[in-house]
Amino acid sequence: MTEPVKLIGAFGSPFVHRAEVALRLKGVAYELITEDLFNKSELLLRHNPVHHRVPVLLHGDKAICESLVILEYIDEAFDGQPLLPTDPGERAEARFWAKFFAEKCLMSVWLALWTEGETQKVLMKDAKEHLAIVETQLKEKRFFGGVAIGLADIAGASVLSHWAGVLQEVAGITIMSDDEYPAIRRWMEDYNADEVVTECLPDRDQLVSHFTSIRGKCVAAAKSMLPNYLATK
Amino acid sequence: LQSTSYRHIASAQSSMQKHHTIWKKNRQNMSSEKQETAAVRVLGRWPSPFVIRVLIVLGLKGVDHELVEEAVGNKSELLLASNPVHKMIPVLLHHGRPISESLIIVQYVDEAWASHAPALLPSDPYARAAERFWAHYVDDKFPTAIRVLRGRLDGDKDEAAAQVCAALQRLEVAFVECGQGKDYFGGDNVGYLDIALGSHLGWVRAVERIAEIRLLDAAKVPKLAAWADRFCAHPAVADAMPDVDRFVEFSLKNDGALKAASANSK
Numbered sequence: 001m002t003e004p005v006k007l008i009g010a011f012g013s014p015f016v017h018r019a020e021v022a023l024r025l026k027g028v029a030y031e032l033i034t035e036d037l038f039n040k041s042e043l044l045l046r047h048n049p050v051h052h053r054v055p056v057l058l059h060g061d062k063a064i065c066e067s068l069v070i071l072e073y074i075d076e077a078f079d080g081q082p083l084l085p086t087d088p089g090e091r092a093e094a095r096f097w098a099k100f101f102a103e104k105c106l107m108s109v110w111l112a113l114w115t116e117g118e119t120q121k122v123l124m125k126d127a128k129e130h131l132a133i134v135e136t137q138l139k140e141k142r143f144f145g146g147v148a149i150g151l152a153d154i155a156g157a158s159v160l161s162h163w164a165g166v167l168q169e170v171a172g173i174t175i176m177s178d179d180e181y182p183a184i185r186r187w188m189e190d191y192n193a194d195e196v197v198t199e200c201l202p203d204r205d206q207l208v209s210h211f212t213s214i215r216g217k218c219v220a221a222a223k224s225m226l227p228n229y230l231a232t233k
Numbered sequence: 234l235q236s237t238s239y240r241h242i243a244s245a246q247s248s249m250q251k252h253h254t255i256w257k258k259n260r261q262n263m264s265s266e267k268q269e270t271a272a273v274r275v276l277g278r279w280p281s282p283f284v285i286r287v288l289i290v291l292g293l294k295g296v297d298h299e300l301v302e303e304a305v306g307n308k309s310e311l312l313l314a315s316n317p318v319h320k321m322i323p324v325l326l327h328h329g330r331p332i333s334e335s336l337i338i339v340q341y342v343d344e345a346w347a348s349h350a351p352a353l354l355p356s357d358p359y360a361r362a363a364e365r366f367w368a369h370y371v372d373d374k375f376p377t378a379i380r381v382l383r384g385r386l387d388g389d390k391d392e393a394a395a396q397v398c399a400a401l402q403r404l405e406v407a408f409v410e411c412g413q414g415k416d417y418f419g420g421d422n423v424g425y426l427d428i429a430l431g432s433h434l435g436w437v438r439a440v441e442r443i444a445e446i447r448l449l450d451a452a453k454v455p456k457l458a459a460w461a462d463r464f465c466a467h468p469a470v471a472d473a474m475p476d477v478d479r480f481v482e483f484s485l486k487n488d489g490a491l492k493a494a495s496a497n498s499k
Contacts, residue, residue, distance in 0.1 A: 050370065050403065064362045066369060076358035088344035089330055095337045100318065133318055231377045231386060 003060030026080035097152035114222035292469035439480035
């Protein structure tokens with residue numbers, strides 16, 4: 001007997017998208033529960049008491065939090081397309097790039113969008129350095145996972161392929177212009193070509209109006225995340 | 234050592250092209266005798282809790298290894314070549330193949346030496362997820378706060394101490410959930426989360442002395458306080474993590490300059 005799977009998410013969250021892609025790649029049926037992050041439900045607060053954040057995966061009576069932890073859980077708890085290779089060295093590499101995306105590349109891009117002046121200059125420089133590293137990696141492989149989407153691809157392409165364009169438009173700043181990073185662009189196209197991905201991508205226009213309406217909150221969030229990013233550089 | 238490592242490294246589908254090239258170069262440079270004795274090397278320096286993690290896990294698994302000490306403020310060519318992205322310690326070199334990021338290294342060692350007991354992560358996916366969640370939480374809450382308390386980073390020391398204490402309160406609860414009332418987060422044996430949190434104990438205890446505060450308070454977090462003593466007394470840990478006196482000594486020598494500098498700039 002299979003236990004029911006639910007995913008607590010919120011519109012516009014690329015971290016929720018990561019979990020949805022993983023579940024769909026595995027062919028796992030799930031119920032999506034959409035939260036209003038400015039009016040969090042008792043369900044969310046109860047199942048993620050430490051962070052009060054989405055996504056939260058509910059598998060039967062178990063609650064799993066943090067999107068990268070959820071990805072590894074999905075890989076281990078369900079059969080289907082593996083998200084990680086079997087070789088320990090290759091697994092370490094996949095985890096390395098997933099962490100690089102989560103803590104460096106996506107973070108510097110996010111922070112560069114919502115800061116100003118000298119701070120923004122530093123973050124832009126970091127973002128471009130990080131993107132250049134990713135570009136070099138993608139010259140030599142289709143996906144970080146090899147021939148198929150894997151853990152690191154879900155971690156990175158989820159944000160860069162759909163959200164980065166939207167956020168640059170809303171912030172009025174260009175970090176990745178159309179003629180830059182051809183390998184990254186090719187990777188994003190390959191990622192988006194997978195129908196499993198497009199099934200759970202939010203509508204672009206709706207994303208633009210969503211982030212436009214919460215622009216102030218993005219700036220505030222970036223401000224609170226900045227010290228930790230700088231401290232761990 | 235497993236011959237599977239050779240087979241995988243020789244595989245043409247190796248996706249770590251850049252690191253593969255470095256690995257190949259290292260192997261060619263090493264004599265066949267050296268290859269045997271230096272099959273597992275750790276690039277690092279003892280006061281780093283992240284390096285300590287790697288030394289603990291290698292000790293637990295009974296893996297012979299060589300610690301290649303990185304000088305403070307002077308990164309070696311080998312480090313820069315082995316971890317070009319972050320240029321940080323620790324790096325594990327397994328037959329020259331570099332693995333970076335301490336928790337990733339811990340999982341790698343667990344998986345590459347899976348035939349060596351103990352298994353560091355439980356077999357149940359949910360229990361594994363719980364340990365990964367809390368290990369990530371530990372690295373979110375402890376390193377920066379400890380640096381502030383050491384005087385290595387500007388910040389509010391009261392806030393930093395409060396953050397560590399609050400984190401320990403949460404981990405006190407997690408300890409029972411993960412370990413199910415046994416000696417370690419990993420149950421009967423030291424596991425992944427024990428190593429993730431335990432590796433910070435040297436500095437936690439040192440900072441209690443340096444900043445004259447109580448963090449691991451037996452009155453507030455009795456289970457963790459008992460676990461901490463137990464963990465530090467474990468042979469694999471005692472080998473990897475020196476006594477708190479040495480941490481305090483290191484801090485007085487190296488963090489003192491920073492404290493003086495920040496005091497002068499006020």
